[in-house]
Amino acid sequence: MKDFLEVDDLSPxxxxxxxxxxxxxxxxRVLAGRGVALIFEKxxxxxxxxxxxxxxxxxxxxxxxxxxxxxxxxxxxxxxxxRTLAGYHAVxxxxxxxxxxxxxxxxxxxxxxxxxxxxxxxxxxxxxxxxTLREHFGHLEGLTLAWVGDGNNVCASLVRGAAxxxxxxRIATPPGYELPEGALDGLARxxxxxxxxxxxxxxxxxxxxxxxxxxxxxxxxxATARREAFSGFTVDQHLMDGAGAGAVFLHCxxxxxxxxxxxxxxxxxxxxVWAEATNRMHVxxxxxxxxxxxWAI
Ligand code: CP
Ligand code: NVA
Numbered sequence: 001m002k003d004f005l006e007v008d009d010l011s012p013x014x015x016x017x018x019x020x021x022x023x024x025x026x027x028x029r030v031l032a033g034r035g036v037a038l039i040f041e042k043x044x045x046x047x048x049x050x051x052x053x054x055x056x057x058x059x060x061x062x063x064x065x066x067x068x069x070x071x072x073x074x075x076x077x078x079x080x081x082x083r084t085l086a087g088y089h090a091v092x093x094x095x096x097x098x099x100x101x102x103x104x105x106x107x108x109x110x111x112x113x114x115x116x117x118x119x120x121x122x123x124x125x126x127x128x129x130x131x132t133l134r135e136h137f138g139h140l141e142g143l144t145l146a147w148v149g150d151g152n153n154v155c156a157s158l159v160r161g162a163a164x165x166x167x168x169x170r171i172a173t174p175p176g177y178e179l180p181e182g183a184l185d186g187l188a189r190x191x192x193x194x195x196x197x198x199x200x201x202x203x204x205x206x207x208x209x210x211x212x213x214x215x216x217x218x219x220x221x222x223a224t225a226r227r228e229a230f231s232g233f234t235v236d237q238h239l240m241d242g243a244g245a246g247a248v249f250l251h252c253x254x255x256x257x258x259x260x261x262x263x264x265x266x267x268x269x270x271x272x273v274w275a276e277a278t279n280r281m282h283v284x285x286x287x288x289x290x291x292x293x294x295w296a297i
Contacts, residue, residue, distance in 0.1 A: 001295075003106040003113040004287060005099070007123035007161045008188045014295055015130075015164050021286035022131050022279070030293040031060025037085040038116065039094040041067030041101075042217045046253060047116050047124065050280035051093060057285050058292075060090065072101065079108035086111040090292055097218060112291045119153060119218070120183065125252045126157035127283035130165060132276040133208060136248055141166035144192075146206040146243065148172050148199045149233055149260050150226075151179035154212045154252050159184060159193070168192035172202035174229045199233055203243045210250040211235050211260045227259065236262045240270055248272050 001009050010018065021027070036055045040048060048064055055062035072081050082105040085092050092109070095116035096102055106113040115123050134140050145162055147155050151173045159179070162169045166189065171179070175197055184193075196202055203209050214230045215223040240247065249261070249271045257263040265271060 001291075002110075003102075004123060004291065005102050005106065005113065005115045005118075006121045007126040007157045008164055008186075009123070010164070012164050012188060014290070015127075015161075017295055018127060018283065018286045018290060019131055019134060021289055022127075022282040024286070027058055027285060027289050028293070029059025030289055031055060031058040031090060033059075034090040034292075035061045035063060035088055036091045036093065036288065037089040038062055038064045039067055039070070039072070039081075039085075039092070039096075040064060040116070041072065041094070041096050042117070044095060044116070046277050046280050047095060050277075051116065051124075051284045053281050054285035054288055057281075058288055060288075063089075067096075072096075078104045081105075082108045082113070085109075091288060114287070114291070117153065120180075121157045122154045122252065123157045123161075124280060124284055124287070125154055126161035127287065128276055128279040129158055129210070129250055129252075130161050131279045131283055132250065132272050133248070135275070135279075136272060137207065142168075143208065144168040144170065144206045144244075145208045145210060146170040146172070146203040147210050148202055148235055148239070149211040149230065150177050150214055150216070151183070152212060152216050155179060156183045158210060159191070160187060163187040163189050163191040169194075170202040170206060171195045172197060172199045172233070174233060177226075177229065199235075199239055200242055203239055203247075205244045206247055207244055208248050208250055209235055209240060209243050212252055213254065213256055214260055230260070234258075234260060234262060235265055237264050237268070240265055240268075250276055253277055
């Protein structure tokens with residue numbers, strides 16, 4: 001694997017290797033004297049900080065770049081931006097509006113391109129979620145995960161990650177907000193997946209309930225319409241009570257308390273969201289380590 005555009009660019013063995021390395025708090029300084037460019041066409045708290053610190057922990061120098069500042073596609077082409085940065089950096093990460101921007105960067109350069117979130121995928125988030133679940137349950141195979149909310153980028157990567165590790169998935173979205181056609185093409189393995197429009201049905205007996213904002217970055221104009229469409233999809237304590245005994249709650253953050261999740265659940269004993277946020281750094285470090293130093297443990 002050269003590029004990491006979606007979580008199942010990793011094979012099951014490579015994923016196991018990333019999760020194993022994520023627990024190593026003293027990695028070799030494989031980025032010593034080298035740079036990592038991190039481009040952001042959209043805002044970020046966790047991804048920027050987690051990834052910058054991961055680069056520092058590997059001995060490298062992160063440079064975060066506002067997409068508007070370099071004018072991807074306006075000041076110069078995507079390819080020219082990527083080729084230029086590849087001359088300075090060992091890895092290029094990018095958070096983009098259009099997934100195709102990442103594909104064009106990957107085609108234009110030999111350095112690894114890492115997806116820091118696109119319209120269709122958020123693979124580093126899926127890695128952090130899997131690490132968080134494995135830390136809590138001790139295993140991933142055989143878990144059942146319920147996604148309640150928008151069939152969005154975070155959902156797609158999570159489902160692909162679940163397929164990689166042999167977990168089952170239940171998805172409940174409002175009508176019209178399902179995962180897009182083709183979002184689950186080419187899964188790594190057969191997946192036990194049930195899709196409905198009923199949150200209570202989706203969470204029944206599951207090990208984890210997972211959600212995300214109703215309006216993603218770039219969909220701010222739809223926020224009012226989405227609030228109406230997603231009525232009944234708030235993850236509240238009543239919904240959590242219908243999940244399995246010992247079920248946990250995950251959310252990639254940022255969260256909108258009172259919309260997709262209540263404060264009671266977000267701050268409650270089932271919530272692993274702060275460990276999940278911290279794990280963004282641990283998985284970013286593990287992924288970058290493997291990308292620049294190879295896959296053999
Ligand atoms: N979860 C996540 O990607 O957060 P940021 O948008 O703050 O980076
Ligand atoms: N689905 C959200 C995730 C933010 C981390 C978005 O794309 O804005």
